[in-house]
Amino acid sequence: xxxxxxxxxxxxxxxxxxxxxxxxxxxxxxxxxxxxxxxxxxxxxxxxxxxxxxxxxxxxxxxxxxxxxxxxxxxxxxxxxxxxxxxxxxxxxxxxxxxxxxxxxxxxxxxxxxxxxxxxxxxxxxxxxxxxxxxxxxxxxxxxxxxxxxxxxxxxxxxxxxxxxxxxxxxxxxxxxxxxxxxxxxxxxxxxxxxxxxxxxxxxxxxxxxxxxxxxxxxxxxxxxxxxxxxxxxxxxxxxxxxxxxxxxxxxxxxxxxxxxxxxxxxxxxxxxxxxxxxxxxxxxxxxxxxxxxxxxxxxxxxxxxxxxxxxxxxxxxxxxxxxxxxxxxxxxxxxxxxxxx
Amino acid sequence: xxxxxxxxxxxxxxxxxxxxxxxxxxxxxxxxxxxxxxxxxxxxxxxxxxxxxxxxxxxxxxxxxxxxxxxxxxxxxxxxxxxxxxxxxxxxxxxxxxxxxxxxxxxxxxxxxxxxxxxxxxxxxxxxxxxxxxxxxxxxxxxxxxxxxxxxxxxxxxxxxxxxxxxxxxxxxxxxxxxxxxxxxxxxxxxxxxxxxxxxxxxxxxxxxxxxxxxxxxxxxxxxxxxxxxxxxxxxxxxxxxxxxxxxxxxxxxxxxxxxxxxxxxxxxxxxxxxxxxxxxxxxxxxxxxxxxxxxxxxxxxxxxxxxxxxxxxxxxxxxxxxxxxxxxxxxxxxxxxxxxx
DNA sequence: CTGAAAGCGCTTACAG
DNA sequence: CTGAAAGCGCTTACAG
Numbered sequence: 001x002x003x004x005x006x007x008x009x010x011x012x013x014x015x016x017x018x019x020x021x022x023x024x025x026x027x028x029x030x031x032x033x034x035x036x037x038x039x040x041x042x043x044x045x046x047x048x049x050x051x052x053x054x055x056x057x058x059x060x061x062x063x064x065x066x067x068x069x070x071x072x073x074x075x076x077x078x079x080x081x082x083x084x085x086x087x088x089x090x091x092x093x094x095x096x097x098x099x100x101x102x103x104x105x106x107x108x109x110x111x112x113x114x115x116x117x118x119x120x121x122x123x124x125x126x127x128x129x130x131x132x133x134x135x136x137x138x139x140x141x142x143x144x145x146x147x148x149x150x151x152x153x154x155x156x157x158x159x160x161x162x163x164x165x166x167x168x169x170x171x172x173x174x175x176x177x178x179x180x181x182x183x184x185x186x187x188x189x190x191x192x193x194x195x196x197x198x199x200x201x202x203x204x205x206x207x208x209x210x211x212x213x214x215x216x217x218x219x220x221x222x223x224x225x226x227x228x229x230x231x232x233x234x235x236x237x238x239x240x241x242x243x244x245x246x247x248x249x250x251x252x253x254x255x256x257x258x259x260x261x262x263x264x265x266x267x268x269x270x271x272x273x274x275x276x277x278x279x280x281x282x283x284x285x286x287x288x289x290x291x292x293x294x295x296x297x298x299x300x301x302x303x304x305x306x307x308x309x310x311x312x313x314x315x316x317x318x319x320x321x322x323x324x325x326x327x328x329x330x331x332x333x334x335x336x337x338x339x340x341x342x
Numbered sequence: 343x344x345x346x347x348x349x350x351x352x353x354x355x356x357x358x359x360x361x362x363x364x365x366x367x368x369x370x371x372x373x374x375x376x377x378x379x380x381x382x383x384x385x386x387x388x389x390x391x392x393x394x395x396x397x398x399x400x401x402x403x404x405x406x407x408x409x410x411x412x413x414x415x416x417x418x419x420x421x422x423x424x425x426x427x428x429x430x431x432x433x434x435x436x437x438x439x440x441x442x443x444x445x446x447x448x449x450x451x452x453x454x455x456x457x458x459x460x461x462x463x464x465x466x467x468x469x470x471x472x473x474x475x476x477x478x479x480x481x482x483x484x485x486x487x488x489x490x491x492x493x494x495x496x497x498x499x500x501x502x503x504x505x506x507x508x509x510x511x512x513x514x515x516x517x518x519x520x521x522x523x524x525x526x527x528x529x530x531x532x533x534x535x536x537x538x539x540x541x542x543x544x545x546x547x548x549x550x551x552x553x554x555x556x557x558x559x560x561x562x563x564x565x566x567x568x569x570x571x572x573x574x575x576x577x578x579x580x581x582x583x584x585x586x587x588x589x590x591x592x593x594x595x596x597x598x599x600x601x602x603x604x605x606x607x608x609x610x611x612x613x614x615x616x617x618x619x620x621x622x623x624x625x626x627x628x629x630x631x632x633x634x635x636x637x638x639x640x641x642x643x644x645x646x647x648x649x650x651x652x653x654x655x656x657x658x659x660x661x662x663x664x665x666x667x668x669x670x671x672x673x674x675x676x677x678x679x680x681x682x683x684x
Numbered sequence: 685c686t687g688a689a690a691g692c693g694c695t696t697a698c699a700g
Numbered sequence: 701c702t703g704a705a706a707g708c709g710c711t712t713a714c715a716g
Binding site: 048049050051052053055056059061062063070071072073074076077078080081084085088091093094095096097098100109113115116117118225229251254255258259261262280281283284285286 | 390391392393394395397398401403404405412413414415416418419420422423426427430433435436437438439440442451455457458459460567571593596597600601603604622623625626627628
Binding site for chain 4: 371
């Protein structure tokens, strides 16, 4: 462990601690020669600033908090990958915490996180990003934060999302254009806004193409494999089976694939299947699932960027706090794709 | 944000800061009445210690570093779940970092992590836990650390593992006892010790049951879905197909299931498939994969426990630094299970 | 462009 | 059992 401190290098360089401090923080008001000498010596002595001392003096912790509901979800994973990479290049570190699905305790956990670790900023992953109490807490506590894919209270803070509605519209239209005529949809959890947006995109694409599906082609799911299984069974036992099933996430789409296999249906010849999210699962099962690639890593990088530069300024106009990133249709083997949209 | 500090509550309680400090740290040398009064007032004022100040004074950071190769692996996820839960109850927080597969840079990343964040302890996940340079670095830096599932240099530090050899032995024996006679194995990545242990368990179970398999029943995999796909294709195109395939992880087992489906083989009637790890994937695909449940969450909790109590003491004998946790055979639908071993 | 002083909020080590 | 002093390693704000 390096025990070199500011003073050591100040003495060696024959300057004051302040000058060294200025050099370390890239303060422009330092003579070129002094700067060069000091930074050379700092390097030689392998100086590393003591983060705790700096934190105490400036109340900047160089930590970013990341709050999720379950650390085990693949959404969180992908987010971490982007977030960690970005942090590495900007001197920050990520403190992860999860609410473990307990919405009651979520507030306490977040309160504890900001009070104890004094993170410089917080990233809220869905569905935490939609909890008004959390938004209130952070606003009052004056902690900068970015919400990922929220769907309520959008003028309250920076938020990053993609256009779920349009993506679902595109998926559905792509299915229509590639010759499917009986397109079913499995909706996501009712308590998540994206479910509604994706469902609406599906409906509007049908309408804008003058198509109409029977009501039994709409199934309520809960973003889980299990719920996908149940929905898929009902859909594939219908007398007039759909020839395409668009599930609101990959997990449920994977379940549809399983049910199709159980019933000895060929995917995609008998039924095309499309998911949403492009999680690991999509390319792990056979056939690989056509899906929508969310820009999760990019969201993470942007979130870190907003939090670590002064962009998290509260005086911003609402229009500047909205960040919509691009998605991508990822057509793979689980759907018949005559016309490829890119 | 609470701006209450030690002094505020010292004044209000009519005692010195030291007494308050002692109460906050559960120092027994405080009169019962004083203690009661101080802690009541601290509660009322919602006092939260400033971690940076404490850190500066004690050089304890109350952070635990967790280093993995890829934050997106499900092994890491499960580990996080257990680790975060344990931290929550002990006042610590987790700083996550990943080496992003770059073994060259791993050392720098870890060096940076310990020097900048001054974590109180470090957890090394495989395969980082097997890098001798990292072990050296941490030993020299005098940072407490726990290695997860390492297979070399075992006397160098605390480590936590499960008995991979015995688990693989059990899986194989279970397959034999349930009537399988042609049992193949897909080996894991050659650079991970567990691959060797699992392979050896498979071999020894066969031998101890006087069974002999043809050499083409052994395939080299790399723990990836893709490698499992390749291996499974070769195995299932053999003139004398195996009636059971034991893959060294779930990812590869899932690939075997896919190939079986492609070839219109019934699982488990035509071929039984067993994986290893009990990842989400095992219960996400159909049929659910029989596998070995690793005690990953328990490993995480134990690791945090070792690091946060003084058990990380270097003076321990080697025998006390070894922690072997129990696994469990998880028999599901992908294998014919006449005799259930629990 | 550079420096001397005071302070961030806690704790260790020493008295009593 | 309780307290006054000094210090952890940095930075802010003020001089020059």
